[in-house]
Amino acid sequence: xxxxxxxxxxxxxxxxxxxxxxxxxxxxxxxxxxxxxxxxxxxxxxxxxxxxxxxxxxxxxxxxxxxxxxxxxxxxxxxxxxxxxxxxxxxxxxxxxxxxxxxxxxxxxxxxxxxxxxxx
Numbered sequence: 293x294x295x296x297x298x299x300x301x302x303x304x305x306x307x308x309x310x311x312x313x314x315x316x317x318x319x320x321x322x323x324x325x326x327x328x329x330x331x332x333x334x335x336x337x338x339x340x341x342x343x344x345x346x347x348x349x350x351x352x353x354x355x356x357x358x359x360x361x362x363x364x365x366x367x368x369x370x371x372x373x374x375x376x377x378x379x380x381x382x383x384x385x386x387x388x389x390x391x392x393x394x395x396x397x398x399x400x401x402x403x404x405x406x407x408x409x410x411x412x
Contacts, residue, residue, distance in 0.1 A: 298345030
């Protein structure tokens with residue numbers, strides 16, 4: 293649970309670092325170089341949370357593959373909320389289907405032991 297919470301928090305920072313400049317007034321009127329530096333500053337906090345999340349998850353038996361797939365799903369979940377609340381974009385059906393398929397990937401990545409056999 294600690295890993296998931298740290299991954300969610302880190303992805304909130306990263307989403308703002310990558311996409312905040314699209315709509316947030318904080319970034320308006322700034323030169324591209326300043327926006328890049330501001331985004332790097334925000335992303336620093338993402339790394340401060342992502343590294344311990346991965347370290348804790350790996351120490352508790354998750355594989356690198358499992359951590360990466362979990363991180364991608366969390367990233368998309370955070371982005372969906374951001375796109376809706378900040379960018380004002382609706383979740384179209386094709387994006388929802390894509391998200392569901394990625395959730396299915398998480399199931400397959402975490403439901404079986406590495407090298408294990410698939411269910412019958």
